[in-house]
Amino acid sequence: MPRGEIVIGGPNVTLGYFKNEEKTKESYKVDEKGMRWFYTGDIGRFHTDGCLEIIDRKKDIVKLQHGEYVSLGKTE
Known part of the structure; x- marks a missing residue:
């Protein structure tokens, strides 16, 4: 089963966060x-x-030395 970060695209996507250019x-x-x-x-x-x-958050995942991605929340 394919997995990865969820990305949404199209003409109906908002222009961004209100008064938050960095985000x-x-x-x-x-x-x-x-x-x-x-x-x-x-x-x-x-x-x-x-x-x-939806199975996880990107910020909760780290890449190990041999290339495997592991969720920090699951290792606790």
């Missing part, structure tokens, strides 16, 4: 075609039936 630059990106993308910070995975499940 806007961190979470919103515009690609070469002008499409606006919002990086949610959530980690999700798709099930075989097409449903999206």
Whole structure:
């Protein structure tokens, strides 16, 4: 099952956070075609039936020396 950070894009994505340029630059990106993308910070995975499940937060994950990603909350 594919997994990774949830990213939302399209013409209906907001322009950013109200009066918070730093957070806007961190979470919103515009690609070469002008499409606006919002990086949610959530980690999700798709099930075989097409449903999206949120399984973790990006900030709670660290990469180990051999390349495996582990959630700090699960190791406590």
